[in-house]
Amino acid sequence: MLALLPLAAISFQKATWFGPVEAAFNVSFAGNPYDPAQNDVHIRFTGPKGDPIDRIAFFDGKGTWKAILVTPVAGKYIASLYRNGKKAFETSQTTLLDAQTPLKMGFVQVDPANKSRFRRDTGEAYYPLGFDLAWQGENVIPIRQQLTKMGANGSNWTRIWACNWDGKNPWWPTDKAILKDPLMLGQLWMPALDTWQDMFQTCEAAGVSFQMTMFHHGAFSSTTDANWPDHPWNAKNGGFLKDAGDFFTDPEAKRRTKMWLRYAVARYAASPNLMAWELFNEVQWVDAVHQNRWADINAWHKEMAEYIRSIDPYHHLVTTSSETAQAGLFAAMDYWQPHTYPQNVLAAISGFEGPLDKPSFFGEFGPSNLDRPDLRQALRDGIYGGMLANQAGAGMFWYWDVVENKNLYNEFANAATFMSASGLADHPTAKPWKLQVRTAGSADISFGPGGGFEKAGRTNLVLPDDLNAKALAGVPQYLQGSGHRDMFPSPLALNFKASAAGSIKLALGTVAKAGAHVHISVNGKEALAKDYPAAAADHKGDHLSASYPAGNVKIEIFNDGADWATIENISLSNAGPQASGIGMGELDWGVLRLTQASGVAGPVTASVTGLSLVDGDYDVTTIDLISGKSQTDRHAISHFQLEHWPVPSADQILVFKRA
Secondary structure, eight states, X not given: OOOOOOGXXXXXXXXXXXXXXXXXXXXXXXXXXXXXTTOOEEEEEEOTTSOEEEEEOEEOSSSEEXXXXXXXXXXXXXXXXXXXXXXXXXXXXXXXXXXXXXXXXXXXXXOSSSTTSEEETTSOEEOOOBBOOOSOOTTSOOHHHHHHHHHHTTOOEEEEEOOTTTXXXXXXXXXXXXXXXXXXXXXXXXXXXXXXXXXXHHHHHHTOEEEEEOOBGGGGOSXXXXXXXXXXXXXXXXXXXXXXXXXXXXXXXXXXXXXXXXXXXXXXXXXXXXXXXXXXXXXXXXXXXXXXXXXXXXXHHHHHHHHHHHHOTTOOEEEOOOOTTOGGGGTTSSSXXXXXXXXXXXXXXXXXXXXXXXXXXXXXXXXXXXXXXXXXXXXXXXXXXXXTTTOSSOOOBSOHHHHHHTTOHHHHHHHXXXXXXXXXXXXXXXXXXXXXXXXXXXXEEEXXXXXXXXXXXXXXXXXXXXXXXXXXXXXXSEEOOGGGGGGSOSOEEXXXXXXXXXXXXXXXXXXXXXXXXXXXXXXXXXXEEEEXXXXXXXXXXXXXXXXXXXXXXXXXXXXXXXXXXEEEXXXXXXXXXXXXXXXXXXXXXXXXXXXXXXXXXXXXXXXEEOOOOOSEEEEEEEEETTTOOEEEEEEEEBTTEEEEEEEOXXXXXXXXXXX
16 A cells, blocks of 8 residues: 555644545446456646655445545645556646645644634534434435535534435445446445535535444444344345344455445545544444444444554544443544433533543434423523533434424524634533522423433432533433333432422323333422233323422332333422523633523523623623524623523523623
8 A cells, every 4th residue: 555645744733735636537447447456546646845645445336446636735636547556657637636725624633722622623623513314214204405505504514324224335235236236346436426526516516524334333232223234244145144133244345345345545535524433323233232242343333443544644533422331332432412302402412421531422312202392492402412512512413304494594504603603612521510509480390300220320309409411411211110120129219398389290201111100209209100001012201290288208110010111301389480590600700591481481590590700891792592693791690600691582591702
């Protein structure tokens, strides 16, 4: 292999890039054009200073070998073609390639000064905001159009999969006849590769960067979103793998994986709109996990990450997505990428404690129920939950068809307005605030658990103080019965002071078919018990309620049935303030989101303590997250608090900058 440009020559520190320019050679070589064992083709660019820069070449499927150059040295270049270490042609059809135009932006890297954030190698901070766009859906506009709308509404990030059902998997043609063509044996499918080229061009025009997801779980799973039965690599379909779990160890599977990665680097890596190579989507669902082969999965990730880094001259980030319990999986990754679909989106996302030495943000989120009336609120909870926990990016909404069909683009436009007004990307050291919000009147408390199917970290809540991400993230959505008593060992206790007599409303989502028996007690006395007997299928959810008096109240929720019931929501009347808040800041800068309680009609006034801002005058920009309108006024802040602050909107965010 010819030497790549030394790393020092494309230093992260304030790099400047010129290009791109493309060299092309119309020439045919014997053997598989996608297999470097047969055709290790490079193009060497010789520039104005005489120093050579080598780039891997790719075959365009039409008889031409090409390579794309983005260079730190502006000027005119001459290109020469090399095959298997030997010069094949002296110059391309274009004798001089003029690399004089600066790139509009640099390549995304981990910020060396703040390892939990991203920065482009040209110096500017990069803070991801957007939503997923994995494949072309049937009931949504074309991906190209949606990418354009994303960029027009302030999104700068998305995530696109190499899946077969919309023609983006180069190992899985949509035309099955191609798989039987002996001339295609072991070759990449060019229509998929050309589709990816179109994706890159559209992202560049829209100003959207993206994670390129190279493999997804369904392709190698026979249980979860199972595509393995139809996979062309499956031995039952004439392929070479007898077991999907062998994907991570089989030499031929690895060889083909590297062919795909190499081609992707050669053709697409020159684009700074490629944020990262994502090796796998949700690898926790593949058959190899069911076979307890995490060691093989981790080793595969390490090997493929090292391979990409050895051939990518622009040093794009490498990541994967999975449950975060397998820390070894992320050891070779540049950043963490968890996914979550909880009832309480805000608690799950902002309560997540990622690594301190790497960036992390949620590459997918969604509420457990898309039919909920507060869907926009849940979307904002995911976006701002990540931002105000100072994660490396906003939470990324999974349902791109919902964004389009319910016209939710303005939520991202408002978030982009907030990012610009706050300068959020330039405050990586801000810390979350521990806030207390007081209002003149009381309101209902409504919340859901922030955890999923996991062991309870919290079973005792003091409200409203524990209506925060860290506390609620420890409460699982699954109220376990005797079958998993170790996961929920004691009743869920809710302690609060009711301003007047009221009631608890407990919304259960699903009850396991093995059955459950749910109890609600008030101040030590059982107020309600509901039995769900064993059935052939899971039970649909239910709504339970019980009354309580004014004053100090302790409610306990317990399940002593055979299996679990999911908690969708808990509502307590007359039990909390009319608004809640989350925020973070530094000594002279901060951001605060104030949200009215559900059911509150009209504006309220709130007093907030715990801002951690030094005394002084501040320019406070208020952004209404409903209308998108904003205004800036000057206010004095003292004693780390706001007194009698108007909250005229159901959801607003404040930006504090010391004058």
